[in-house]
Every structure is written in C-alpha cells, then in structure tokens.
Amino acid sequence: MQCPHFDAGECRSCPLMGVPYPRQLADKQAGVRALLDPVAGTEAPDGTDLWLDPVASAESGFRNKAKMVVTGTAARPRLGILDPRQHPRHHDGRGVDLRDCGLYEPALGATFPHLAAVITAAGLTPYDVGSRSGELKHVITTLSPDGGLMIRFVLRSTDQLPALRRAIPALLRALPHAEVVTANILPQHQALLEGEEEIHLAGDQTLTMRLNGVPLHLRPQGFFQTNTAVAARLYAEASAWLDTTDAASVWDLYCGVGGFGFQLAEVRHGDGPLPAGAPRQVWGLETSADAVAAARMTAGELGVQDRVRFAVGDATDPAHRPDGLPDAVVVNPPRRGIGEDLAGWLETSGVPHVLYSSCNATTLARDLARMPGHVPVRARLLDMFPQTGHYEVLVQLRRRD
Template structure:
C-alpha cells in the first residue's frame, strides 16, 4: 500500500507502511509464535489476512484548524491539525463523506477545539460504517453550546447523507487526553447501528466497542463459533463480551450463554440482539468479569475471554486455573499479555492458535487460542 501522508511524514501512525503485506503478516505470526514458544504442543492454524487498505470501519478524526477551514485527522507535535480525510485505511464509504462533514463544521459554525490555547468546542468527529453502508456519527464537544446549531442543520446533513442513521453528541469538557466523556446525547430517532456479521445482527450504540476491521471480526467470530460447536458445551460464559459477538455466535437451542461486560450500553445492545433473534438462553449482565468469578458458585463448561490489551490479569487467570472449566477460548489483541496469562494457567493447555490480522500496516494483530484442561 502506498500512502502520500506517510511519504510526506505527515502521519507515521502506520509503522509498517511500505513493507510488502506478505512480510507484514509473516512477521506477526512469527512474533506470536515466539511469545508462545513454551507451549510446544500448540498447533497453529493458517493466519487470517486482511485487505491492505480500506478496511477500517471507523474514523476517529481530531477536528482542528478554523471554522472556515477545518482539518479532520490528527495533531502534529505542536498541536496543529493535520488533515487526513483521504486516509487509505478507511473504507471508501467513510472517505466519501468526510468532505461533507467538513462542510457541516463550517455551516453549523462548530469552532474546532484549539489544544494549545484550550479554546473552542468541537474536539472529534467519530464515524462508523456498518456492513450495510449505514453510518453512525458522533460529535465530541466541550460543552452543550453548539447543540442548537447542530440540531438546526442536521436535517440538511441527513438529506445530503441519507446513509446517516445515528447521530449523537458526546460531552468531554476536560482538557486531557481522553477521547470521550460519559454523557451522550442521541440526536436521531434511531439509537443503534446494526452491524450484520455472519448473519448475526449486532446492535452498536454510540459508546459501545466494535472491532475496527469488519471482515476480520467476522472471521474471528466464525473461528470462535467453530470451536464452540466442536466442543458442544452445555454452558458458556463470554467475559469482556462487548456488544455480544462471541456470545451470540455461540448460541444453540441446548446451550446457556452468559455475556458479561462493564459497559451498560454494550449490554443493552446485546440484549436487543438476543431478543430480536429469539435467543432465550442467551443473556447479558453488566459487571466486571473478575468480580463475577469472585462470587461465582458454579462454573460453565467453556469460557471465552476477549480482554483489553492489559489481558485478564492474575485474579481471573487464577480462578480459571482452579475452576472446573474444561475449555477456554482466549481472543487477545496483545500477545505479550496473552503469553503472561497463559503461563498463569498451567492446567489449561493451549491446543490450537491462530493469528488474525485485524490491523494491516501496523504491528498490531489479534490472536486466538483454544485451551483444554489437562
């Protein structure tokens, strides 16, 4: 993949840009295999590649510049805006609408937030595209002051972009490196964006997490479903479940599935998906995964974990090691913490592993491991 922003040193976020894709993927597999080399009986499945470009289903654009000439992209070392609206990693659908959104900033007089001076209102535009080509747009604002103008001009924007289904404003008044605040104000009748993956409708709310690469996320869930179907457990816990991707893919008429997630928005999304699909034995609870197991009186046959980069940590690893859980499926976005957690569960032997390239042009990837109690 060729990138003019990288060549001009305007953006160096993609650390592997310019390297042949086959070499990128081979390097990620090698990195993961080296970290898990202690597990000599581990069988490696072929890696799952991605499109090199146009794979990102979300654009997190810092808004800078002026009302008349806003930039959508990142900030340089001095806090000035670098416009990246033609970033080749974003899907064509996202690239197509970014100029229209820049025009909306001007029309609605949304003053970009000036980081060095700590002035202005609009901090970010967060845009997500579904597999059906529909869009969710979130304005991250310093205060409610621009809301009236956004509401006034929103009907015209929706006429320009009929694929725009969900629009919201997130309030982040503090001057610190935090993307969004806790308060979300939905500005459209529709509050969730359906993300249809492998025939499963996942409902994405404004503050819910969804994988960045839809095609590879679909492969991730298919792999999880294949392992679950092979093992045929009577009960499954999906910890760090997000909007319920693994839980909903694990559903069966004779299986109890529980998804656990700290985000109440994500849990609400999972419940909607389960209800619409008629999955009465799939339920979701809001809470901390470690707290759940700490008070658990029983254990399921199989546990799926999909934690953030820090991993599942010593307490949950210790519980899985001691509990009568027969199998664990561990989906990791950080093979370093994955290796550390596996070392803390010696009774659960890694049997199969797979690298899925969720983030081409970067060093990041997803790894899945199937563990079986010895």
C-alpha cells in the same frame, strides 16, 4: 500500500507503511510465536502444528471507524490528526487533513466532505489546542456492514449545540444512511477522545452491526472491532472451534455487545459431538451497562433471551459469576489480559474448555503460564490491524486428562 502523509512525515499512525504485506504478516506470526511457543508449545495434541495459517486482512480500505481531530477554521475545517511534528507541550493546534487516508472503507471516506460541509454550515469553531479556545474537538464516524452510519460530534460545551441541531436536516439529506447522530460533550483540556455526556440528535439509539447474520447493536460510546471482515472471521472461527467439543453451555467473559456469545449460541458446522443446529446456553458478563443493554436487545430480536443472557459485572470478581460451571469459557480481555485471579480460577475450576482471544501476546503468554492444567489445541493469528504491529490471537485450550 503507500501513503503520501507517511512519506511526508505528517502521520506516523501506520509504522509498517511501505513494508510488503506478506512480510508484515510473517513478522507478526514470528513475533507472537516467539512469545507463546515457550509456554504453549508448538504441537497440537494430535501431533500437528499448533498454529494454523494466519488470517490476512485487506491491506487498505478495511477500517469501519474514523476518529478525526478537527482543526483549521469553521470555513475551512481539517479532519485528521494534530501535526505530529510539533512538540506536544508546545503544540499550536495545527492539524493534518487525512480525509484521503487509504485505511478507511470507501463508503466511510465518502462521508468526510459532507461532514466538513456541515461544520461550515453550522459555523462550528474547531477547538484550538494552543489557545484552548473553540468548540468542536472531534468527529467520530462508524460504518456498519449494511452501510449505516453513526456520526458523533465531540464538543467542548453545549454553546454551539443549537447551531449544530439546525444543520442536522441538511446532514441527513446529504447522508441518508446516517442512522445515529449525537453530540458528545468533552469539557476537559486533555488527550481524551470523548466525554461522559452523550446527547442524541437524530435517528436511532444504536447502530446495527450485522456480522455473520447476527444484528449486534452498537451504542455511541460502545466498543466494536474496527476491521469488520476480520472480526466476522474471528467470531466464526471461535464458533467452529467450539463445535469440535461437546460444550453445551458457555460463559462469555468480557462479552461486550455479544460478538462471541451469539456466535457460540448455536452449533453451525455440525462436525462435532453435538448435532448441527443444537442450541447452546450462553451467559455473558461485561462491565459496561450500555454494552449489556445492547446485547440484551439483540437477544430479544433473535428470540433467544431465554438461553442467551447477559449481566453487568467484573469478570475478575468471583461475586459477579453465577453458581455452577459451564462447559466452556471464552475470554476477550483488554490488553492487560485476564490477570492472576481469573487465570487461577480457570485453572482450578474444572471448566473443560477455554477460548482465549487476545490483542496482546505478552499478557496472553503470562496468563497461559498461570494455567498449566490446560493444553493448547489450536491457535491462529488474525491480522485485525494491517500497517501496524497490532493483531488478534485466538487460542483454544482444553483441560488436561
């Protein structure tokens, strides 16, 4: 993949742009292994290579979410980023229009002309960083696997909200698959993407992100992986790996909207100790009340709320965990990792199986070093973020005999 904006120095969001994709993937695998091999070793318990082949992504057209800074004028808005060639402290608010960025899924890119037209029709004044004037800061759009859209307008205040409301019917006619439309209020002059207040304008309260047959629900301020295809593979992989164990109960820590939890709730492949289709008990924990509410909505729709349950709380706080122990724990922490306390609890708890999904091999290596009582069974890199140095790594661990 090659990008004219990268070539012109207008955008540096993809530092690996122009590097052949097979080399990107090989370099990521080598970098991750350099961090983890000294801790995890290189062999699985059966003597085979611990590392499975990496999961590749499409090189372009894979992003399901666009976070566009709005610059220019209401009559001629630019959707993209602030010009990175200017000094941050003396930025005059000039932007680079990235509506033709090749990373976005084609159906997502097709929405940008319509969003620009609505900005013009509503007379929404783009926020000017240099003068700290104007109203519209960002437009955030998410595309579901079924083609549904979530559209969010990030405003400095509610001053132009009536004009935006009047333009919504035209937006819905132009984009009939827009399932959720909101306005987010961000009054601070800070490098933030969104504020705390979300105002519903049209459609549903959540966007359905259907992965591997599971209708996950995404709320406007919720988190979801930006690479739909690789996210589906990640969740399916975790389920297949757990199928090789006798785990009948799972704790899903840092559960979000339940991406891992619902996949692990049933044995799908039938090649392990439990029969195909045997149900699992899943309990998820997440700090975001909105994410937990969304996960409970999915459980209700699937009719599994009696055995797939979710709670609000901090995974690192013992007070937020229920009594007893599960057969397996899956953790999917932010870049900082699970930390000393949670790693220490997993090490001494007696939990037989652990699945660790990480976006940062440095903190993953640190956490694994805190769990010497666990043997790595298999590991795989999944390239969630082509053209960058980022990735996702999934590691399966079992307690030493």
